[in-house]
Amino acid sequence: MAIFSVYVVNKAGGLIYQFDNYVPRAEAEKTFSYPLDLVLKIHDEKVVVSFGQRDGIRVGHALLSINGVDVNGKFTADGKEIIEYLKDSTNYPVSIRFGRARLSSNEKLMLASMFHSLFAIGSQLSPEVGSSGIEMLETDMFKLHCFQTLTGIKFIVLADPRQSGIDALLRKIYEIYSDFALKNPFYSLEMPIRCELFDQNLKGALEIAEKAGNFGPGS
Amino acid sequence: MTVHNLYIFDRNGSCLHYGEWNRKKEAGISKDEEFKLMYGMLFSIRSFCSKMSPLDMKDGFLSFQTSKYKLHYYETPTGIKIIMNTDLGVPNARDILHQIYSTLYVEYIVKNPLCVLGEQLSSDLFSTRLDLYIRALPFFSPRAA
Numbered sequence: 001m002a003i004f005s006v007y008v009v010n011k012a013g014g015l016i017y018q019f020d021n022y023v024p025r026a027e028a029e030k031t032f033s034y035p036l037d038l039v040l041k042i043h044d045e046k047v048v049v050s051f052g053q054r055d056g057i058r059v060g061h062a063l064l065s066i067n068g069v070d071v072n073g074k075f076t077a078d079g080k081e082i083i084e085y086l087k088d089s090t091n092y093p094v095s096i097r098f099g100r101a102r103l104s105s106n107e108k109l110m111l112a113s114m115f116h117s118l119f120a121i122g123s124q125l126s127p128e129v130g131s132s133g134i135e136m137l138e139t140d141m142f143k144l145h146c147f148q149t150l151t152g153i154k155f156i157v158l159a160d161p162r163q164s165g166i167d168a169l170l171r172k173i174y175e176i177y178s179d180f181a182l183k184n185p186f187y188s189l190e191m192p193i194r195c196e197l198f199d200q201n202l203k204g205a206l207e208i209a210e211k212a213g214n215f216g217p218g219s
Numbered sequence: 220m221t222v223h224n225l226y227i228f229d230r231n232g233s234c235l236h237y238g239e240w241n242r243k244k245e246a247g248i249s250k251d252e253e254f255k256l257m258y259g260m261l262f263s264i265r266s267f268c269s270k271m272s273p274l275d276m277k278d279g280f281l282s283f284q285t286s287k288y289k290l291h292y293y294e295t296p297t298g299i300k301i302i303m304n305t306d307l308g309v310p311n312a313r314d315i316l317h318q319i320y321s322t323l324y325v326e327y328i329v330k331n332p333l334c335v336l337g338e339q340l341s342s343d344l345f346s347t348r349l350d351l352y353i354r355a356l357p358f359f360s361p362r363a364a
Contacts, residue, residue, distance in 0.1 A: 004273045005273075024273050026273075026274050060275075100274070103270070114263060118267065121256060121259075121260045122285055122290075123285060124256070125246055125253070125257055126246075126285060127223035127239070127241075127242040127244060127288055127304050128223065128243050128287035129287075130287065131285045131286055131287035132287070134283045135286060137268070137282075137283040138280075138281045139279055139280050140276055140281060141272045141274050142272060142273060144271070158273070
C-alpha cells in the first residue's frame with residue numbers, strides 16, 4: 001500500500017504544489033544489437049515505443065537512458081538526436097532502458113487544470129440535486145481522492161486503491177496548509193507553496209497515513 | 220440505493236441509448252448537448268487517468284463518485300462505452316455493466332440484422348429487456364420509480 005503523490009490546486013485551477021511521494025518502478029533495460037527490433041517515434045518531445053512490445057517493454061513506454069546515461073528529451077546526454085544515434089550501426093551493441101515517462105512539470109500543471117474542469121463537469125452532469133464535484137476517482141492502478149475546501153482550494157491525493165484513511169489525510173493536509181503556508185508571512189495566496197515547514201509536515205503526515213491511516217481525534 | 224440513469228456510447232461518441240429511472244435533476248442543457256458533455260468528460264478522464272497512473276493500467280478508469288452519485292464506467296475492446304449513474308451505496312458495478320453488454324447488447328443488437336451498428340438503437344425489445352434488467356438489480360429500489 002502506498003500514497004503516490006499529492007497535488008494542491010488553487011481556486012482558479014492552477015497547480016500550486018506537487019509532491020511525488022512514491023513512484024513505483026516499471027522499467028526494463030535490455031541490450032540491443034543492430035538493427036533495432038523496435039519501432040520508435042517522437043511524441044511530445046520524447047522518444048516512445050510505437051511498435052514491438054517485448055520483454056517488459058511496452059508500446060507507449062519512453063526511452064529513458066542509453067548505456068546507463070539518462071537521455072534529455074529526444075536528445076542523448078551529449079546532444080545528439082536519439083533516433084539518428086540508433087540508426088548508426090557503429091553505436092551497437094547498445095543498452096537501452098525503457099519505462100513510463102516521468103511527468104514534466106508542464107504536464108503536471110496541465111493535468112491539474114484538467115482535473116479542475118472535470119471536477120466542475122462532474123457536478124454539472126449529476127442526476128441528483130446539490131452534488132459536489134468528483135471526490136474519488138477509481139482506476140485499477142490507483143485511486144484519486146479530492147477534497148475541496150470552502151475557499152475553493154483542492155487537495156488531491158493519488159494512492160493505492162487499497163490504502164485507507166485518505167479522507168483523514170486530506171483534512172490533515174488542509175490543516176498543514178493552514179498552519180504552515182497560510183500563516184507564513186512570506187506566502188502570498190494562490191501562489192505556489194514554497195515553505196520548508198509545509199514540506200516537512202506534509203512528508204510526516206504521508207508517512208503516518210501510510211503506516212496507520214489514522215490521525216486520532218483532534219490531532 | 221438506486222439507479223439514476225444509463226448511457227451507451229459507441230466508439231465515435233454518438234449516444235446509442237439513454238435510459239433513466241430515478242433521475243432528480245436535469246443538467247439544464249438539451250439531451251444532445253448532455254450526451255456530448257458526458258462523452259467529452261469521459262474521454263478526458265480516460266486520458267487524464269492514463270497520464271496520471273504511476274504504472275501501466277489494465278482496465279483503466281472504473282468509476283468516480285461525488286457527494287451525491289457514483290458513475291460506473293465500462294468499455295469493451297470495440298469501444299462501446301456503458302455508463303451507469305447510481306447512488307453512493309452501490310459497490311463495484313463492473314460485472315453488471317459487462318452483463319448488460321454481453322447478455323443484452325450482444326444478444327439483441329449485434330445479433331439483430333435490422334439494427335445498424337453505430338446508429339441510435341431503436342429496438343424496443345432491447346429497451347424493455349434493459350429496463351427489466353435494471354429494475355431487477357438488487358440495488359434498484361422502487362421508491363421513486
